[in-house]
Amino acid sequence: MSYLEFLGQYGDRILSGTLVTVLLTVLASALAVAIALAAGLMRLSPNVFLRGIATVYIEIFRGTSLLVQLYWIFFVLPLFGITLEKFTAGFVAVGMNLGAYGAELVRGAILSVPKGQWEAALALNMTPAKRMVRVILPQAVLIMLPGWGNLLIELLKGTALVALIAVADLMFQVKQINGTTFLSAEAFGTALIIYYVIARFMITPFMRWLERAMQRKLGRA
């Protein structure tokens, strides 16, 4: 079977798997960003309790395996009465895992906004919340964007694990194709290329565009 014939025969399944992977990536990214922002801010809170929750969260999700977390969310949580559909369990696990890494990114970026900016906001008598939203975060976003570019590519690749709880993503589809045809090189080769294309020609340009847009806001571009 030529590679073209292979694509002709299994293209549909590969395409549908790719769409699932992209959708998982988008949802998990949104979740990761939201969690990272919340946990990153909580880590900087003067409140010991909030700080503690964020620290525990980050330690657990950064310190243990994504695959184990996925299995926990899908197989163990139902024992405690929380049952998630497998697609949901998939993006929640990936989002929560990468969100923990993102939290440190958020915290680091906030702390690297120059001290003078914090002081100028205080001198204008801003409340701490106003200062964060109006002055610090807009500048922190620009600082953390390159880091997020990396993290989102990590996240895309992390979504491949959801195939193990039978979410029909790209990895799941090519595994199935391989299982029935034993065309391993074609199946997994195609998957490699697709993951690379998404990362290199979708995520990276999107992040570059975002960076330029933010820089324009700073009057730098």
Add this chain to the structure above:
Amino acid sequence: MDAQDLSGFPLRLEGDTVPMVSFRKVTKSYGALVVLDSLDLDIDEGEMVSVIGPSGSGKTTVLRMLMTLETINGGVIYVDGEPLTHMPRGDRLVPADSRHMRRIRAKIGMCFQQFNLFPHMTALENCMEGPVHVLGLPKKEARERSEELLKMVGMAEKRDQHPSRLSGGQQQRVAIARAMAMRPKVMLFDEVTSALDPEVIGEVTNVIRKLVAEHHLTMLMVTHQMGFAKDISDRVCFFYGGRIEEQGPPEQLFANPKRERTQQFLSAVKEAV
């Protein structure tokens, strides 16, 4: 703040001539290093006071404490008769909570050595930020106020530029307009010309001269520009080792310093020029 006996400090300053700013036995230390040692300093309403002295003498700390950028270890600071660092509870003073501090802090504005304009906002947006988001003014009113101030500092034409497109002198003038937009009673200038190229220092000092001439503001300025301090100050304080070594009207302090350290400092500065 260390626990201290505050019984000797009044809950508020009363009388015919309450100073706009009053430091009473204010102490600041970092560990064993005493930066300010029981400082007493009164500044009257409308008075322009310059602070000079060698680096490490505690002069910038005075401004930073007044802006609540630094906590104090002892004593009380009063602004417009009310304690800033403390608040009355019953018949005694306790350390101020953030709400109290915010209320008193509203009377104080500050300009920094490094300007510290918000880089993601234009000159005009920088000036409007406080009035809109802190004072809650309607945008239109804040804009009018800000445009007027930008005109005063000669930056009206650059109002839509971001700070990265402005020179140091221009940024500092916008920063002065931004601080003034909050209508403070007290303005603090922390070495506002130290980061500037020599040829643009004049444009910033001229703006400050204008403020002195046209606004009834109380001002406290840390500076290395001796000539400027001499010109516009009502009083000059020479700091040395965390204390006021000598103070007086500029004519007297510069022409006829009494203390040896003041003489040494002034002749060293003169040689450098």
